[in-house]
Amino acid sequence: MPEQSTRRQYPTRPESVAQVRTQVRELLASRGIEPHGNESAENAVLVASELAGNAVCHASSSGSYSVTLELHGGILAISVRDTEIETPPQWPTLGDAGATTGRGMFLVDALARDWGCAHKGEGKVVWAELLIDRERP
Ligand SMILES: Nc1ncnc2c1ncn2[C@@H]1O[C@H](COP(=O)(O)OP(=O)(O)OP(=O)(O)O)[C@@H](O)[C@H]1O
Numbered sequence: 001m002p003e004q005s006t007r008r009q010y011p012t013r014p015e016s017v018a019q020v021r022t023q024v025r026e027l028l029a030s031r032g033i034e035p036h037g038n039e040s041a042e043n044a045v046l047v048a049s050e051l052a053g054n055a056v057c058h059a060s061s062s063g064s065y066s067v068t069l070e071l072h073g074g075i076l077a078i079s080v081r082d083t084e085i086e087t088p089p090q091w092p093t094l095g096d097a098g099a100t101t102g103r104g105m106f107l108v109d110a111l112a113r114d115w116g117c118a119h120k121g122e123g124k125v126v127w128a129e130l131l132i133d134r135e136r137p
């Protein structure tokens, strides 16, 4: 059983991404982890933001998406579920130097200790796990 978990449903609208960042900060704060100045916690906020941003940008036909957060033994699992069948690349690269997009999953891959994508129902769940330091670095 996770020591703390939340699940929230969001509309696939750009404004929702800030609410997802707040969801992560609130869950960490509820366990006494203040994200500000804590690099591992800020990384978790960033990863959740990228995954939610992808649900908004690339799975907008879903209409809504859900974000589940589970904190267990110092690991935060972030799962973003949408109903779009397309998936992120398994091996993200930075791509063209001049490209204005296409870096989100590269960041997730760099910051998460593990991440993946699993088909679920008519869509999929993109998940990432990060180690959270309780102490500020
Ligand atoms: N939730 C998703 N549903 C469908 N396709 C996705 C999803 N997430 C990522 N993808 C696909 O993977 C590609 C790479 O995602 P990535 O987040 O790296 O870049 P981006 O979203 O295109 O740009 P950026 O994140 O830099 O703004 C996307 O362009 C999209 O084709």
Ligand SMILES: [Mg+2]
Pocket: 050, 053, 054, 102, 103, 104, 105
């Ligand atoms: Mg993206």
